Amino acid sequence: MQKIEIHTEYIKLDQFLKWIGVADTGAMAKVIIKNGDVYVNGNQTFERGKKIRKGDIVQIKNIGTFLVI
Helix, strand or coil: EECCCCCCCEEEHHHHHHHHHCCHHHHHHHHHCCCCCECCCCCCCCCCCCCCCCCEEECCCEEEEECCC
């Protein structure tokens, strides 16, 4: 599990995917999310704007698991 540090109260899921280098663009992040490849705290999510906060665990199929700190 990789630890990813954010410096704000939260980051939106699509921005998070760009922050960690999984998606180069917002459009690419949208596709990854819409395909159902992203889980936040064990729950599959389809919301681009889902707020990711410190302590959340983001899992991306075939990529890895990330702990937000």
